[in-house]
Amino acid sequence: MPANLSPDYFRAEEEYKKAHTPHERLKALKGMFAAIPKHKGTEKMQADLKRRISQVNEELQKSSKKKGFGITVDRAGAGQVCVAGPPNSGKSQLTATLSDTELEVADYPFTTRTPHPAMMKYEDIQIQLVDLPPVCSQHMEHWVPNILRTCDLILLVIDLADPAVLDGLEDTVRMIEDNKMALVPHMPPVDSWASIVEKRGWLVGTKTDLPGATSNWDVIKEIYASRFGMSAVSSTAGDNIERLRYEIYQALDILRVYTKKPGQPADLQQPFVIRQGSTLLDFARMVHKDFAESLKFARVWGHTKYDGMKVNRDYLLQDKDVVELHA
Numbered sequence: 380m381p382a383n384l385s386p387d388y389f390r391a392e393e394e395y396k397k398a399h400t401p402h403e404r405l406k407a408l409k410g411m412f413a414a415i416p417k418h419k420g421t422e423k424m425q426a427d428l429k430r431r432i433s434q435v436n437e438e439l440q441k442s443s444k445k446k447g448f449g450i451t452v453d454r455a456g457a458g459q460v461c462v463a464g465p466p467n468s469g470k471s472q473l474t475a476t477l478s479d480t481e482l483e484v485a486d487y488p489f490t491t492r493t494p495h496p497a498m499m500k501y502e503d504i505q506i507q508l509v510d511l512p513p514v515c516s517q518h519m520e521h522w523v524p525n526i527l528r529t530c531d532l533i534l535l536v537i538d539l540a541d542p543a544v545l546d547g548l549e550d551t552v553r554m555i556e557d558n559k560m561a562l563v564p565h566m567p568p569v570d571s572w573a574s575i576v577e578k579r580g581w582l583v584g585t586k587t588d589l590p591g592a593t594s595n596w597d598v599i600k601e602i603y604a605s606r607f608g609m610s611a612v613s614s615t616a617g618d619n620i621e622r623l624r625y626e627i628y629q630a631l632d633i634l635r636v637y638t639k640k641p642g643q644p645a646d647l648q649q650p651f652v653i654r655q656g657s658t659l660l661d662f663a664r665m666v667h668k669d670f671a672e673s674l675k676f677a678r679v680w681g682h683t684k685y686d687g688m689k690v691n692r693d694y695l696l697q698d699k700d701v702v703e704l705h706a
């Protein structure tokens with residue numbers, strides 16, 4: 380045993396010895412793994428711990444198959460975006476970086492065992508991200524497809540530094556499509572009753588800070604550019620992260636509308652969020668059902684020809700319009 384193990388390591392090892400449940404054992408093993416110095420001399424130990432962590436994970440997976448029925452995530456914010464992909468592709472790190480929160484990130488597969496929602500701020504709205512366990516043929520939690528089927532957008536997260544990145548992506552796409560979903564490059568129509576659910580996919584290549592990422596990205600672009608919108612980022616270095624926030628917002632096909640009362644300034648605190656292509660009437664319905672019935676016209680500040688222009692029920696709303704409803 381290497382002599383340079385820290386007190387943290389021994390504490391975690393003590394915890395491991397006292398652990399009663401698989402969850403406790405997993406927590407202790409992770410603590411031990413985190414506490415060993417990462418260098419050549421401890422490679423064997425690292426590998427051994429990774430193996431033991433995988434074993435406990437498998438054990439937990441088997442028991443969660445029996446119990447974890449019907450796991451869902453309550454929607455929050457302006458849209459729900461699932462973060463899906465092969466193991467270790469950087470899903471949790473990306474979710475954490477985009478949402479400015481801390482999540483469980485580790486360099487062994489199958490770390491994430493339950494859905495982890497986190498809110499991402501984009502300008503003045505919040506978008507819900509849901510970090511998921513891997514979507515791959517090797518193993519997938521049985522409740523994952525259900526969550527994917529009900530979200531608004533799927534981020535397909537792949538590790539551009541992984542030589543097997545293409546296989547991983549193909550595998551994830553196949554798993555999604557085998558579960559009665561079709562990944563499409565645009566927002567599907569709203570009330571569709573088809574048995575195959577169309578979902579917009581957005582491809583995110585991560586770890587652009589690592590060697591090999593650029594050439595892999597070129598290959599992926601060549602093959603997938605017609606199927607998905609895509610971005611390459613580094614979650615750890617922060618490259619292209621701000622741009623991705625904007626792209627996620629855009630990909631959701633939503634827009635913001637602010638209200639104002641006659642003679643008063645606009646309420647810029649909290650915008651209403653509505654789907655692109657919505658009319659003034661759709662908006663009035665959203666604000667209050669009575670409004671929709673009695674709506675006569677509205678005045679709009681924003682993308683109209685001039686400020687405070689009078690518009691009718693069929694006016695197509697634009698992002699950041701300020702609307703004064705007249706009933």
Ligand SMILES: Nc1nc2c(ncn2[C@@H]2O[C@H](COP(=O)(O)OP(=O)(O)O)[C@@H](O)[C@H]2O)c(=O)[nH]1
Nearest residue numbers: 467468469470471472484485486586613614615
């Ligand atoms: N260099 C680098 N490492 C990353 C990046 N994103 C994630 N990682 C590392 O990749 C490993 C797996 O990340 P994680 O988010 O847990 O993957 P997940 O299994 O897909 O959730 C961790 O060691 C992360 O620190 C990145 O952009 N650059």
Ligand SMILES: [Mg+2]
Nearest residue numbers: 470471490491
């Ligand atoms: Mg994860």
